[in-house]
Amino acid sequence: MPRAPQTLDAEAVRSWCRGALEALGREREEIDAINVYPVADGDTGTNLYLTVESAARAVDATFTDATDGPPGVAEAIRAMARGALLGACGNSGTILSQLLRGMAGVLASGGDGDHLARAFASAAEAARRAVAHPVEGTLLTVADAAARACDGGRDLLTVASAAYQGACEALDATPGQLAALRRAGVVDAGGRGLVAVLGALVEALSGETPARPAARERSRPAPNGDLAGPLDIAGALDCDGALDCDGADAPAAGPAYEVIYLLEAEDAAVDRLRTRLDELGDSLVVVGGDGLWNVHVHVDDAGAAVEAGVEAGRPYRIRITHFDLPEPAGRAVVAVLPGEGLAGLCAEAGATTLLARPGEPPTGTELAEAIRRAHAHEVVLLPNDTELRGVAAAAAEQVRAEGIRVALIPTRAAVQGIAALAVHEPARRFDEDVVAMTAAAGATRYAELAVAERQSFTSAGVCQAGDVLGLIEGDVAVIGRDLTATAVTVLDRMLSAGGELVTLIVSSDTPAALAPTLEQHVRAAHLAVDTTVYHAGEGAPPLLIGVE
Template sequence: MPQTLDAVAVRTWCSLALAGLGRDREEIDSVNVYPVADGDTGTNLYLTVESAHQAVEAVFAAHTGAPGAADVMRAMAHGALIGARGNSGTILSQLLRGMAEVLARPGADLAAALARAAEAAYEAVAHPVEGTVLTVATAAAKAARDVSGDAAAVARAAFDGAGAALEATPGQLEVLGRAGVVDAGGWGLVTVLGALAQALSGEAPAVRHETHPHLDAHACPADPAEESGPAFEVIYLLDADDEAVARLRTRLDALGDSLVVVGGDGLWNVHVHVDDAGAAVEAGVEAGRPHRIRITHFGTPPEPRERVQRAVVAVVPGEGLAGLCAEAGANAVLARPGEAPASGELVDAIRRAHAREVVLLPNDADLRHTAAAAVEQARAEGVRVALIPTRSPVQGIAALAVHAPERRFDEDVVAMTAAAGATRYAELAVAERQSWTTAGICQAGDILGLIDGDVAVIGQDLAATAAAVLDRMLAAGGELVTLVLAADTPPDLAPGLEAHVRETHLAVDTVVYEGGHQGAPLLIGVE
């Protein structure tokens, strides 16, 4: 096993880390008492790594061959940076950035990367505190440096060192000792390092859980002094130069606490707890261009309004289908081309639906894991959620067409699932490069007709290819064709296809929807 991570190992590590945090998320949330006992550290770490995972997969999708290890590691760090949630996620993104800096150098080894990761994390935190994820990261780096062997041995040593340091955190930080729990962020890092060891060795290391009790909120009442902390968590991405960020650190440090600023090369992630959220954002405006601003109030939330009985949440690729969902009484989550929603966005949509029962339609095969994670989290919050594994928006349209909120929940889900499953789906796409497909070799610019996810037709004309796709789908029978057109689709495409279906396939109806700015020029459904 080489001493450095290769591209496939980084990809495997990222996938295993996401799975591990998904497994441990609720337990990590349950021991979250520092810096704020808001019970979301595990969730924040999961969402951060989910963003990293999406960035890594995008790098592989963009290469016909295997990408370079440095490119994949940088993508993992960048994805974590732009998707970092909370104090813990922000620090994890800096740990990954520190590793990426070292692993980009020729001959760099894993131990040196872990050492730089710990240093970078300390540099990013305005007032480092021992007994936290910083302590765990330092212990992991020291253990890695003290072992000889290949990358798998180094990763295993780092995992063991981090685990031992995690067990000691209740004795280092008073609030942890009073609660009888380990540091939540440190636990998350141990999970990530366990995934690294597994990616390099092929074996999952054993994790000790006996000293990771869940927090009993009644057994350890909060210190009144701690409850008087800042009222808001403010997080934003910032485009700014190094000098402006240095001034920003000083200003934000005076405004609040838990200040963490990570990043570099003109892009930063800023995290701070303050009483004056507006002032924290204004400081970012003076330093550069803040965006993706998130402000969370730590106080008691307002009394919730009365819940409705049932709602549908559907992921759609364009504004047109979002409007269609609204007309059908569903809550739409817009997935812009190249920007698939994260599980956190789906959970937020489920919450906004404010219903006791929710049906989730992901409408994309690639969203199945993301949707499953969102459903798991929503169920943990007491919402009854059913996930219908729709793989295309046209299957979602079919499911919505039979949705009847007056039915029993299970009966409604069964009917919607049956309607979606009875709908074959297709889409037209434009080939970006020459490549092999299940229908033969395509050239850049060719029109690809994909049926149920596989390339079935290769053509040069949009209308002719669409007609060929329809003929193949209707050869197996069908009563209704659904066409969803992108905003820039030629205006004569839909009338021509309607005429083609009418003339060549008797007793088949056609319905057309405007999809808006969606990725595919045409989506097709056949029921």
């Protein structure tokens, strides 16, 4: 066996990340399968895996970008924490990212055993502060136990091993601390994921897989109350410290939506945001610092949760998931939208949504994650952007390998996605539903108004900075100086080919009079054409137009 290092270096951090990713990859499905608290959405293992995957990518990038030898441990550990923050998914992933951030704050100044012991203590304290209403018998409890167990050790490997052993023992005790775990006869899922991450650290330092302490055998209650037989308590339930629980039965129903976003904001604004979100829902976890935060909350009003983020700073990478999903054998729709208003609208219609901001399109990993979060065996994917088609196809192929049936409808604009969602019918056969949605999207012509940022040659001639561009089906067709006049010209051109319904989507920056003016124009100039107006919110173009 190779001699264990006395100090943590960048290579050990990279080995730790890769080992943790491999361990969570092996255990992901088992953790997902027993995720029933606080929400039975079966994704704790997946969320932890995606969070660590983002951390591992960030650490690898420090090696790739290094020009004067390998990076230092401070650079690597900070990259690990930041990568986890940017990629954090779900309650478990968000709390894990804060644990890593707490560790990084200490390990950046030294990597010996004493620093590692203090890093575990700092991590546990930071994670508990980030959770609005901590609950015992969760990931937080396991993190606390890991910190306490290594308090007396000062050798690097000894400290890591003690933390791992303490976490294992605490994990086995979680069913006695949380009623939902006790009823199911299993341990906490987030805690089990943390044990996997700590085991990977021990393996990175020692070169050997650590021995897992024998867990007590438990039994899962059968539906009639009888014991259904032994169950390996290495399984877990997802409770990451977000709901108040006094030992009574868990609530039968909770908020309808999970809302997650990154937020650029000052500390004082985040304090106000915490208070507001705590009033709106539960499972509140806000992690981060230095102007960048990851916000996670369960609410009934997804739009209000996003609006609270807008008031605090600049939210982006907004993800809204509806908890009232069909059984895994059912069908779901995943849609990429250009504004939080549209995302909320489509989420209310039952879709899992991803927000695309100008210059910040979702990555393939984020699209694949959204498909998994839909929690269905059959998924219809609506990219709603020509540029996203290739990325969406790669994400669909990735999750197909996991047994999920995915149909990619090549929607090129949000209005086409809305038209497809309007005719979505889960009761139909999958192929029939996809055909109907594809036909509705294809029958919707689309246009967009944008403001030119610089002088440029277009298919309609030369435009100057500040000109209003009317794009029809992706090509510049009209160049004007006035937003309303250009919009009227674009509408008339589109309706010259016929149409029965005009959809207008405006952003928060669009003049308030624009939509009523266009509605009046359609009524006056194009008889028997109906008009519908949607508000996309911040981040969308000034105007999107659909004609069916």
